[in-house]
Amino acid sequence: MKNLQRNEKLVQISLLAVAFSAVSILAIITVFIFEEGSPILFKHGIKNFLLGLNWYPTEQSFGLLPMIIGSLFVTLGALVIGVPFGLGCAIFLTEFSSRRLRQIIKPIIELLAGIPSVVYGFMGVIILVPFIRKTLGGPGLSVLAASFVLGIMILPTIISISIDSLQALPPSYREGSIALGATRWQTTKMVLLPAARSGIIASIILGMGRAIGETMAVIMIAGNAASIPRSILDPVRTLTSNIALEMGYASGEHRQALFATGIILFIIIMILNWIANITSARRKA
Amino acid sequence: MKIAKEGKVQIRSKSKFLTLIFYISLVILSSCSRSASQRGLIVAGSTSVQPFADRWAEVYMQKYPGRIVNVQGGGSSAGIQAAKLGSAQIGSCSRELREDEEDLYETVVARDGLAVIVHPSNEISDLSLEQVREIFAGKIRNWKGVSGKDKTITVVSREEGSGTRGSFQEMVMGKVRIFKSAIVQDSNGTVREIVANDPNSIGYISLGLVDKRVKALKLDGVLASEENIFNHHYKLVRPFLFVTNGPAKGEVKNFIDFVLSQEGQEIARKAGLIPAGEGER
Numbered sequence: 001m002k003n004l005q006r007n008e009k010l011v012q013i014s015l016l017a018v019a020f021s022a023v024s025i026l027a028i029i030t031v032f033i034f035e036e037g038s039p040i041l042f043k044h045g046i047k048n049f050l051l052g053l054n055w056y057p058t059e060q061s062f063g064l065l066p067m068i069i070g071s072l073f074v075t076l077g078a079l080v081i082g083v084p085f086g087l088g089c090a091i092f093l094t095e096f097s098s099r100r101l102r103q104i105i106k107p108i109i110e111l112l113a114g115i116p117s118v119v120y121g122f123m124g125v126i127i128l129v130p131f132i133r134k135t136l137g138g139p140g141l142s143v144l145a146a147s148f149v150l151g152i153m154i155l156p157t158i159i160s161i162s163i164d165s166l167q168a169l170p171p172s173y174r175e176g177s178i179a180l181g182a183t184r185w186q187t188t189k190m191v192l193l194p195a196a197r198s199g200i201i202a203s204i205i206l207g208m209g210r211a212i213g214e215t216m217a218v219i220m221i222a223g224n225a226a227s228i229p230r231s232i233l234d235p236v237r238t239l240t241s242n243i244a245l246e247m248g249y250a251s252g253e254h255r256q257a258l259f260a261t262g263i264i265l266f267i268i269i270m271i272l273n274w275i276a277n278i279t280s281a282r283r284k285a
Numbered sequence: 286m287k288i289a290k291e292g293k294v295q296i297r298s299k300s301k302f303l304t305l306i307f308y309i310s311l312v313i314l315s316s317c318s319r320s321a322s323q324r325g326l327i328v329a330g331s332t333s334v335q336p337f338a339d340r341w342a343e344v345y346m347q348k349y350p351g352r353i354v355n356v357q358g359g360g361s362s363a364g365i366q367a368a369k370l371g372s373a374q375i376g377s378c379s380r381e382l383r384e385d386e387e388d389l390y391e392t393v394v395a396r397d398g399l400a401v402i403v404h405p406s407n408e409i410s411d412l413s414l415e416q417v418r419e420i421f422a423g424k425i426r427n428w429k430g431v432s433g434k435d436k437t438i439t440v441v442s443r444e445e446g447s448g449t450r451g452s453f454q455e456m457v458m459g460k461v462r463i464f465k466s467a468i469v470q471d472s473n474g475t476v477r478e479i480v481a482n483d484p485n486s487i488g489y490i491s492l493g494l495v496d497k498r499v500k501a502l503k504l505d506g507v508l509a510s511e512e513n514i515f516n517h518h519y520k521l522v523r524p525f526l527f528v529t530n531g532p533a534k535g536e537v538k539n540f541i542d543f544v545l546s547q548e549g550q551e552i553a554r555k556a557g558l559i560p561a562g563e564g565e566r
Binding site for chain 1: 332358361363365366437444445447448462465467469470471475478479483486
């Protein structure tokens with residue numbers, strides 16, 4: 001008996017240690033990024049970082065605005081492509097398809113999430129980029145190519161969370177609406193989608209987080225020009241690719257500026273997570 | 286009674302599993318703590334130098350069994366940093382040392398030409414350095430501007446901090462900045478890949494990596510060939526450096542001596558580099 005109690009205690013303590021180490025790793029990363037990146041932010045002025053147009057880090061010119069706008073453009077583009085497809089797919093699978101079809105298709109879509117991003121990037125370079133170059137002009141490596149590939153990459157997130165939130169609705173909603181004579185599409189549009197709204201919004205925000213954080217695929221297909229794109233056929237550089245592209249060769253202030261890029265990305269993602277938490281909390285209430 | 290028995294069996298197999306993990310981690314830890322001499326020599330730095338350093342290391346280790354050379358990438362600046370801090374005995378570098386780095390010892394192990402490349406279908410095969418500078422500065426945006434087709438030029442450059450970009454900036458651009466809308470890639474290979482696929486593109490890569498899928502331009506009428514580099518006619522040549530913290534001695538000196546030997550230099554020549562002794566300016 002005593003032995004069992006001791007074991008219980010031991011398990012409790014070791015699990016606590018594991019949980020704590022996960023939290024402390026996050027804390028260490030945060031402290032490290034801010035410690036490495038904030039000196040240069042304050043030295044050259046936060047305003048110059050956020051609003052500067054020129055990124056020539058070896059000449060002490062650290063304007064991140066093209067990359068901030070680049071990240072937002074590409075993410076927005078991914079949503080424009082990913083949300084209608086994802087939501088449509090989720091609605092079809094919950095409301096219009098048979099249970100068996102759903103059981104086959106849903107795991108396949110979730111498999112999309114398991115494909116490494118470098119494979120998406122490679123497919124983009126081999127197929128999508130030449131296609132855009134030939135049909136629409138420009139270099140092909142562009143906002144459009146990056147948005148399209150990211151749009152596909154966020155599909156599994158949007159679809160599976162939207163399906164979950166649609167399925168979590170009480171069956172009486174569906175039954176009541178149909179009993180009133182509404183068609184399936186009317187039921188979906190007027191009853192189910194509004195009721196599942198917060199879950200769907202959370203899925204979109206999580207997809208957005210994935211899109212804004214994606215690096216490898218974007219480096220391969222976005223062209224990485226550090227200027228604000230004038231059209232969707234222009235090349236673009238995101239905050240994440242800025243870090244990954246240059247970290248190999250960076251030293252001194254250049255390296256610090258990449259950490260500063262990390263801080264800005266960190267803050268943007270924190271804000272997104274915070275919004276996602278608020279919306280999903282509202283869903284439970 | 287029965288349940289308890291089963292539980293015991295499970296616990297025993299679990300503890301076996303734990304013991305196994307314990308031994309595995311012991312093995313891993315012990316291999317980590319081997320002394321530096323057993324781990325061998327580390328050459329870290331420029332990704333442009335890396336494939337050639339790999340080749341040198343391979344032949345060197347075949348020739349002298351028991352000696353170990355590890356070649357790592359990371360970039361020119363990272364290589365210099367590694368040599369300074371001692372995490373690598375040799376840092377490799379594909380550009381001249383900067384003023385704040387000149388306290389280190391450098392050995393030129395080979396020279397490399399820088400080729401300006403276009404798509405093979407491009408009718409232009411000769412540009413002046415001035416024209417190349419204007420294209421990369423964004424002043425000439427259309428091939429028409431250098432009497433080519435009426436097509437927008439896709440300019441492909443390397444990322445800020447890269448040794449190849451550093452040399453190109455120094456030798457071609459001078460004080461003029463490479464314009465912001467240029468596409469940026471993070472290796473010679475991806476620059477070549479883009480230029481090979483985009484008929485309107487122009488880029489610059491290491492001469493040793495030019496192949497049939499791209500066309501190296503003549504600059505001011507001079508072809509980027511070994512011969513023209515030897516007789517100083519071709520201007521875009523950069524050194525490949527091995528950098529050490531203090532004069533090379535012992536194992537480090539053995540390896541550098543091998544690289545500079547006739548055999549080592551022959552390897553460099555076969556791989557498309559220019560031997561260190563020749564083409565000196």
